[in-house]
Amino acid sequence: MGSGSYIALENIRMAYGGRRVFDALSCRFPGGKISVILGGSGLGKSTILRLIGGLVRPQGGRVVVDGEDVSRLSPRGLKTVRRKLGMMFQGGALLDSYTVFDNVALPLREQGGLSEKAIAEAVHEILKAVGVSDADDLLPGEISGGMLRRVALARAIIRKPDVLLCDEPFSGLDPVAIRRIEALLVQINRRLGMTMIVVSHDIHSMMRMADHVVLVLASHVLEGSPGQLRQNEDAEAVEFFSDDLECYQKQGAV
Amino acid sequence: MVNPVSQVGYKAVQLTQDLGSMAAFAVDIVRTSLTRPVRFAAFAREIYKLGVLSLPIICVCGLTVGMVMGLQGHHTLVRFGAQRSLGAVVGLSLIRELGPVLTALLVAGRAGSATAAEIGAMVATEQLNGLRMLSIDPVSLVVKPRAVGMLFVTPLLTGLFIVCGLYGGYLVGVGLLHGDPGSYMSSLRAVVDFHNDIECCMLKSTVFGLLLGLIATYRGYTSAPTSQGVSAATTSCVVISSVTVLLTDYLASALWGV
Numbered sequence: 001m002g003s004g005s006y007i008a009l010e011n012i013r014m015a016y017g018g019r020r021v022f023d024a025l026s027c028r029f030p031g032g033k034i035s036v037i038l039g040g041s042g043l044g045k046s047t048i049l050r051l052i053g054g055l056v057r058p059q060g061g062r063v064v065v066d067g068e069d070v071s072r073l074s075p076r077g078l079k080t081v082r083r084k085l086g087m088m089f090q091g092g093a094l095l096d097s098y099t100v101f102d103n104v105a106l107p108l109r110e111q112g113g114l115s116e117k118a119i120a121e122a123v124h125e126i127l128k129a130v131g132v133s134d135a136d137d138l139l140p141g142e143i144s145g146g147m148l149r150r151v152a153l154a155r156a157i158i159r160k161p162d163v164l165l166c167d168e169p170f171s172g173l174d175p176v177a178i179r180r181i182e183a184l185l186v187q188i189n190r191r192l193g194m195t196m197i198v199v200s201h202d203i204h205s206m207m208r209m210a211d212h213v214v215l216v217l218a219s220h221v222l223e224g225s226p227g228q229l230r231q232n233e234d235a236e237a238v239e240f241f242s243d244d245l246e247c248y249q250k251q252g253a254v
Numbered sequence: 255m256v257n258p259v260s261q262v263g264y265k266a267v268q269l270t271q272d273l274g275s276m277a278a279f280a281v282d283i284v285r286t287s288l289t290r291p292v293r294f295a296a297f298a299r300e301i302y303k304l305g306v307l308s309l310p311i312i313c314v315c316g317l318t319v320g321m322v323m324g325l326q327g328h329h330t331l332v333r334f335g336a337q338r339s340l341g342a343v344v345g346l347s348l349i350r351e352l353g354p355v356l357t358a359l360l361v362a363g364r365a366g367s368a369t370a371a372e373i374g375a376m377v378a379t380e381q382l383n384g385l386r387m388l389s390i391d392p393v394s395l396v397v398k399p400r401a402v403g404m405l406f407v408t409p410l411l412t413g414l415f416i417v418c419g420l421y422g423g424y425l426v427g428v429g430l431l432h433g434d435p436g437s438y439m440s441s442l443r444a445v446v447d448f449h450n451d452i453e454c455c456m457l458k459s460t461v462f463g464l465l466l467g468l469i470a471t472y473r474g475y476t477s478a479p480t481s482q483g484v485s486a487a488t489t490s491c492v493v494i495s496s497v498t499v500l501l502t503d504y505l506a507s508a509l510w511g512v
Contacts, residue, residue: 053386053387055383055386079389079391080389082386082387082388082389086387087387089380089384091380093379093380093381093383093384094381094384095376095381095385096381106388106390107388107389107390110291110388110389110390156387159388165387
């Protein structure tokens with residue numbers, strides 16, 4: 001996927017049981033950029049990532065990834081599209097019975113065609129890049145939350161996907177760990193030109209790193225650059241950003 | 255108030271849907287079993303977890319059941335002056351019925367519940383979704399080794415259960431009640447037929463292993479992604495497995511005399 005291509009959601013209708021999540025959601029994510037999805041809790045931010053990954057199917061509309069509608073693909077077609085995607089889940093989603101090394105090596109082993117020596121080199125290189133070079137033999141349950149996210153990031157990018165989807169990469173982390181993962185994501189984007197879509201509640205780090213923002217509000221969706229959205233006069237958007245500012249100031253006061 | 259007839263209809267539709275999706279799941283397991291990668295290492299791990307770790311419980315239960323049968327069988331046979339047939343009674347009961355059925359129930363309770371809980375926890379923590387996003391088929395990596403492992407270990411554990419049971423019967427009949435050791439062994443050898451009894455026993459336990467593997471992995475795989483979902487999957491796995499084993503046993507005995 002080149003820098004000009006993109007992911008687009010067109011007129012998505014989606015409901016979980018009786019609860020409607022999207023009525024006619026449309027948004028796009030430009031190629032090679034860091035796009036950030038912001039919005040209140042329960043408005044379906046993570047669902048957008050799941051739709052892109054083909055983990056859930058919409059009741060209506062299209063999810064276009066590199067020209068293909070993933071909502072209508074067969075399992076085999078989905079497998080092919082997912083080779084272009086990497087996903088960092090909120091809880092890491094690492095296999096808890098595999099060591100850190102085996103978790104990161106898994107995508108390469110499954111892909112085949114590489115010797116164990118080449119796999120070991122690639123794994124050590126990527127673990128070093130994300131700053132977890134001394135945890136090879138540890139199980140996911142034996143490492144800290146920040147390390148877990150970095151290992152999950154390493155596993156998501158080891159096959160150098162075109163698109164990286166990150167679901168709440170900063171939740172539950174301390175400010176130092178947040179800064180470190182934020183810097184890592186920006187570095188990966190700038191170096192590899194990887195398209196990134198990040199869902200987070202952390203508006204301030206999101207606004208720092210985003211090239212493109214999709215703001216999911218209760219009744220509609222806004223998108224644009226961080227500056228454009230800050231200046232947008234839409235009542236819900238103004239309320240969203242002012243609530244956050246208030247919250248931020250209170251945290252500062254504490 | 256919901257009409258009882260509608261409720262029965264709803265349950266019937268739900269059951270049919272469940273059986274259909276379980277059949278599709280079984281086809282998926284067969285498909286991945288016939289295609290690469292073979293996953294020897296994962297299979298060996300499962301044999302250890304499902305089989306080797308079940309050895310103590312199978313040995314203890316087999317021995318205990320054999321001892322009880324030796325005791326009860328002796329008291330009953332004495333009434334007819336047929337205490338020399340104790341080996342035959344213990345052997346035939348264990349090989350034709352109790353061995354395969356009790357082993358299957360024990361495997362369902364220990365290994366089946368553990369498998370359903372493990373896969374259910376993987377669903378709840380999104381490990382299976384993580385695999386899907388890496389273009390790795392969770393049925394191939396997670397389900398296949400467990401289901402095939404269960405199919406493989408159940409007949410072996412059944413064999414062990416029977417051997418322990420026969421020894422338990424011998425301990426009580428000969429060691430405790432001073433029966434004749436030669437009679438115990440000769441009556442056993444005289445009535446147990448390899449084709450009719452042992453082959454049928456192994457066939458039955460293989461079918462049980464197949465069903466146990468399918469039910470345990472299916473319940474875990476389709477569990478709701480919550481802690482309640484994991485607990486429901488574990489409970490339903492044991493209940494459904496036990497009922498299925500007993501029903502299949504009855505049908506096999508009634509229809510084919512197995």
